[in-house]
Amino acid sequence: MCAVPLSLKAAILLGVPEILNEAGPDAKLTSEEISKLIVSPGGTSADAENLDRLLRVLACHNIVTETCVAACPSNPQATERRYGVTPVLKYLIASNETGMSLSPLFLLRTDSVYTSAFQYLHAPVLDRNAEPFVIANGKKIIDVLETDSRLSELFDTSMAHHTHMWVSMLLETYRGFEGLTSLVDVGGGVGANLAMILSRYPDLRGINFDLPHVVAKGIQSPRLEHVAGDFFQSVPRGDAVWMKWILHCWSDESCVKILKSVNRALPPRGKLINMDSVLPETSDSSVETQINVCADMLMMAANKGGKQRTLTQFRKLAQDAGFSSVHLVATVDTLSVLEFHKG
Numbered sequence: 543m544c545a546v547p548l549s550l551k552a553a554i555l556l557g558v559p560e561i562l563n564e565a566g567p568d569a570k571l572t573s574e575e576i577s578k579l580i581v582s583p584g585g586t587s588a589d590a591e592n593l594d595r596l597l598r599v600l601a602c603h604n605i606v607t608e609t610c611v612a613a614c615p616s617n618p619q620a621t622e623r624r625y626g627v628t629p630v631l632k633y634l635i636a637s638n639e640t641g642m643s644l645s646p647l648f649l650l651r652t653d654s655v656y657t658s659a660f661q662y663l664h665a666p667v668l669d670r671n672a673e674p675f676v677i678a679n680g681k682k683i684i685d686v687l688e689t690d691s692r693l694s695e696l697f698d699t700s701m702a703h704h705t706h707m708w709v710s711m712l713l714e715t716y717r718g719f720e721g722l723t724s725l726v727d728v729g730g731g732v733g734a735n736l737a738m739i740l741s742r743y744p745d746l747r748g749i750n751f752d753l754p755h756v757v758a759k760g761i762q763s764p765r766l767e768h769v770a771g772d773f774f775q776s777v778p779r780g781d782a783v784w785m786k787w788i789l790h791c792w793s794d795e796s797c798v799k800i801l802k803s804v805n806r807a808l809p810p811r812g813k814l815i816n817m818d819s820v821l822p823e824t825s826d827s828s829v830e831t832q833i834n835v836c837a838d839m840l841m842m843a844a845n846k847g848g849k850q851r852t853l854t855q856f857r858k859l860a861q862d863a864g865f866s867s868v869h870l871v872a873t874v875d876t877l878s879v880l881e882f883h884k885g
């Protein structure tokens with residue numbers, strides 16, 4: 543049922559996570575109290591009763607806490623519901639230290655361009671060339687992002703926030719950037735990945751590579767250069783290449799072309815450090831696998847030929863692109879780092 547994600551989306555748009563957070567870790571607010579803090583675009587006051595209905599959905603799914611208390615001491619039957627933050631909600635609230643959260647990614651994934659594409663998941667089963675996103679929106683996501691500034695802004699922001707959160711966790715344990723002097727981020731968006739990595743490695747120089755309209759919005763950071771281009775043609779040279787969330791957007795054939803461009807840009811014995819989800823060979827009911835297979839449906843809906851892959855499938859791509867080996871070297875939550883080595 544779409545009511546749960548879309549109720550959460552409504553709460554984010556209304557600023558409810560921030561309102562609960564600012565009230566403090568132990569605060570429990572009624573919908574009446576929350577509604578008074580909602581800033582409505584037209585200056586009208588928010589409807590507390592409808593807000594309460596929305597919050598009950600979130601409470602039933604442990605996204606907010608709900609405490610029932612007597613509303614009036616003289617009438618113990620009359621109760622009121624009070625709501626508070628949960629650890630899950632914290633992921634949707636901008637961190638005090640970094641300003642990052644998963645809210646932009648959640649708003650992106652629940653945008654109507656994606657939810658409309660999900661109406662057509664049956665289409666690529668009936669015809670493997672069918673593209674749900676194109677059926678729903680009339681063009682490919684990459685073409686929408688080039689012209690729709692609202693969606694493009696949301697896309698770039700959500701990638702930058704997600705990257706900041708996941709790459710900072712990776713940098714706690716992964717040591718594969720040590721000893722490098724230059725690192726190229728292929729499909730690096732506005733450069734958030736590299737800015738994070740360079741901040742930990744003062745001797746490292748970074749080249750952020752993406753499409754022209756994306757690098758035009760590139761962030762400015764010490765030792766970070768932006769280069770525009772097309773990874774199907776070529777990518778800039780560097781000691782090593784980093785990629786995050788690129789291969790799952792593309793078909794096997796396209797991935798081999800991208801990987802061949804990367805291979806050509808690497809020195810002998812160079813490596814590609816690739817961060818992506820690795821699908822297990824068999825299904826299970828763990829949260830990680832549930833997220834992974836649902837992300838696979840997102841890829842089927844949004845990108846022709848896009849898919850989550852098993853380690854065996856990554857090894858086949860690497861072999862077809864001329865890499866000598868692939869090693870799974872780190873895992874952060876649902877994302878893994880695979881090093882593709884050039885012989």
Ligand SMILES: C[S@@+](CC[C@H](N)C(=O)[O-])C[C@H]1O[C@@H](n2cnc3c(N)ncnc32)[C@H](O)[C@@H]1O
Nearest residue numbers: 701705729730731752753756771772773786787
């Ligand atoms: C899913 S996003 C990942 C962004 C970033 N790596 C991250 O994880 O935050 C895919 C990126 O690939 C870029 N891209 C798509 N086609 C490209 C091409 N032909 N050449 C270079 N970059 C491309 C997109 O503009 C986008 O920034």
